[in-house]
Amino acid sequence: MINLAPVSAPSDHARDTDIVSQLRRYRRFGFMTMLIFIGSLVSWSVLASLQGAVATAGQFVVASDVKKVQHPTGGVVGELLVKDGDRVNAGDVVIRLDDTLLRANYQIVAKQLDEFAVRRNRLEAERDSAVSIEPPAEFAQRENSPELT
Structure with missing residues (x-):
């Protein structure tokens, strides 16, 4: 075993x-x-030698005195008042921007201000328990204006 x-x-x-x-x-x-x-x-x-670098003399030359004209907030050009090659001085009007968008934004803000003025008068009338609501004083100057209708 x-x-x-x-x-x-x-x-x-x-x-x-x-x-x-x-x-x-x-x-x-x-x-x-x-x-x-x-x-x-x-x-x-x-040990390795690198001979790929080439040294040479050169100079930078300005191609032209063209200046970029740019509006800080942007916009659409409505009218261009100068041509290529025209000389301009500081302060000269070069372009006019289209004011359609600006007018539209102004009307929106003016309408909001009118609504706030009416709301303020309504809330003051409620607070004072007045029988009627008086329109804002600035509306009297624009009584016949189409914006108030």
Whole structure:
């Protein structure tokens, strides 16, 4: 009969030592690989000659004195008062912007102000328990204006 003796599992200490030695080997391999790579780059940069740069003399010349004209808020050009090549002085009117959008925005804001004035008078009349609401005083100046109808 064959006598089988129980084989003991490797101890935890032996397993830990084996793992540590494997990690040390991988770390050493990685460090050596990086050292060889960096050494190769440094030696290549010292030994390689770069002859691609060309030095020459030159100068910058202004092509023309054209100035860009730009409105700070933008807009649509309504009328252009100068032609290409005309000389202008500081303060000269060069273009006129179309005021359609500006007038439309003004009318919107004026209408909102009128609505707020009427609302203010209505709320004051409610507060004072008035029998009727008086129109705002500024409406008397624009009595026949089409905006108030």
